[in-house]
Amino acid sequence: MLHFDRMTLIDFGPYKGKQVVDFSDKSGVSIFWGNNGRGKTTLLNAFRFALFGVIQRRNGVLKNISEMSNDEAKLEGRYGFTVILDMTNDEDKYKLTRQIKQRPGLLAPGSDEDYEKVLFLAKNGSILSPEDRDHELNMIMPEQVARFFLFDAELLQEYEELLETNTSDGEQIKNAIEKILGVPVLQNGVIDIEDCLSNYEKQKSRAARADDKTVQLGQEMENLTANIEEHQNIVREKQAELGELIRKKQILEGRMADTDKLRNWIIQRNEAQKTLSKNEEDLEQVQADIREHMKNAWRGMLLSTVRDLREKIEHEESVLEAKKQKRNVADRFIIEMKKAITDRICPICGQEVSGSIIEHLRAKIEESTNEFSGLSEEERQRLYNLQGQMSSIRQLSVDVRDEKQEIIYLENRKEELQISIGEQKQLIGELADNIKRYGEASEEADILSISKDHSEVEQNIRDLRRGIEAENKKLAELKTSKEHVAATIDKMAGGTDYRLASKKYELCDHVFRIFEESKTRYREKLKQNVEKDATALFVNLTGDKDYVGLKINDNYGLEIIHRSGRTVPGRSSGYEHIVALSLIGALHKNAPLRGPIIMDSPFGRLDPTHKANIVRTLPDMAEQAMLLAYIGEIDDQVARKELGNHLIHEFRLERITSMHTEIR
């Protein structure tokens, strides 16, 4: 069983300088706590780099591996990086050193060409030859099965492909599963024995042909064998072609994904151009509206002045009017008083007026005449003028409106449109740059041809699969015919050579059938075991009593079984995560190849209960497990409580600078 003992990083990614991580030789779980950007995924990649020389990013494999050099180290004149992995496999000690080293004579290397790759593997203290090194590495950890040991839990949804039939991703994962489970050992055995069987069959046919009684049947047998071989070759060719097409389809899918981005940019740019045109059109209209309103805005601006003027005139007018009115009232009073003096009788009560009252009235008449003298001739003219002026001023307000509110609205709208136009122009510029840079010289026709090519490849894959099926059917028919001919020859032929050849063939055929049957049974048994173990893990992980197990399909895809017996459709991404982890755990239990699990972002999509369940279950999934979690992804108290003695060590990825992390 593989166990990682120690890792030494030198200037790898954010891990500046030499940093050594001791994993301990104990079984259990280590947790690396680190915030975003501190280098959790880089740490996972350090294992990948050491073992396979690749750096896997979420969007694919890193093309320029030298980019992993620590930036601060480069500024200090150190280029390149090293990862040393100390590990134990069964009783053997290994020290794997992989280095990206600056080529001699270069001061500041740039691309990968300026670096050389160095790889050593020491086994029990002795450095192995390149051939032995590659062989040993492939035995310890074949790259094809690495996905079950080193994985980014954010990408576990890829296991959903196993529920589909005939998807290229699904086939790749299925092959990897069979590889980790050891199925290829039997598969290779079957192929080798089939070759032997074919040789013995030829010997048998030759012997039959040499026998007078069966010469014709022997010939027929040989023809059938040749025919079968021919069809087998066709099947092999078609399978190779299928593999080639599946690869081509993957490339096209990659290009389609790229093109999708390009297409999205084109759509966005077109949308932005449409919005820009609309905004420009609207702006033009708003400007025209502003101009239209500004034509007479000057009149509205005068409304307050006109009002003030009117109020002023009204006031002066009212003062003069009041003066005039008082005089009128006083006149009526004076006339009445004069009449009372003349008639000596009160005009109101009709009683006689005494001499003293007459004197009093005379005084009053004089007083009123002085006090309410009325308008002077100048005032009278002024009042007249004011009244005329008032009439003109009133006309100044007729049909005049204050345009200010409308202009405020229009100018605000104008500003909004100008901002939007600026934004759209900027967006169009950025998108045009992206399209130009990313799309290079690709024509729209090329972009469309990718999707057409993809459809054609898919159709060819379907045709090929049908062709292979038809060939296999034909092969089965030919084999049946051959069996009949062979049976007839067996009855008729009596020569020693034939009997001997026949016995050898029969023996080999028995061995072949044993292997074939073993392979089928082994695969079936493995599937049952994987289903059983995955179910046990799943039940532990979910804790939901409604979900009683998992059901495996031919592709090793797992479906959740409800206690009613039916499968659960449309499971959530959280459950996809749990099912994938259950599958990985079950594969580890059933694989001849055992090793550590190193999991990046293990809890991303899960609720606290499921997080706790996973932590608790982790020690059962692998002898050595490492979790790379951000702080808060799971409560550290929960992790410690659930893991108990299984928690070996907690490491912290501490920020020194944005380009320097220390493992503590």
Added chain:
Amino acid sequence: MAESITTIVLSGQAQKVANQMKDSGTFPDALSAAKFGMSYAIKYYWEDVDTPEKLSKLNSIYDSRGTTYNIGSLDPDNYIDKLMSALYPGTNSPYAFMRALMCFGLNKLGDLLDEGRLFPINKAM
């Protein structure tokens, strides 16, 4: 006695401002800008232009290098005539006063324009 002039000429400076206001796209023409200038002077600088004497003095300051405008097209409904009569009762030179107000107001707006504070125009309304 009523004024007998049939045209007015803005000062060179006032005309320049009116043209700039028109070129900004906010005013349909320089004449609308000039009328806006007149209203701006009345509304915000009344103390400087509240008597015929002040206006006469201003008129004597301004040159005549601007565009010539026909009174008929400038005040087709005699609104300005009535306005001047209301503001300056008894005047018999309403369009001369109007010209002084336009030049004065445009010069003030020109100051705002130079400082980049003329737009949005609603702030000056």
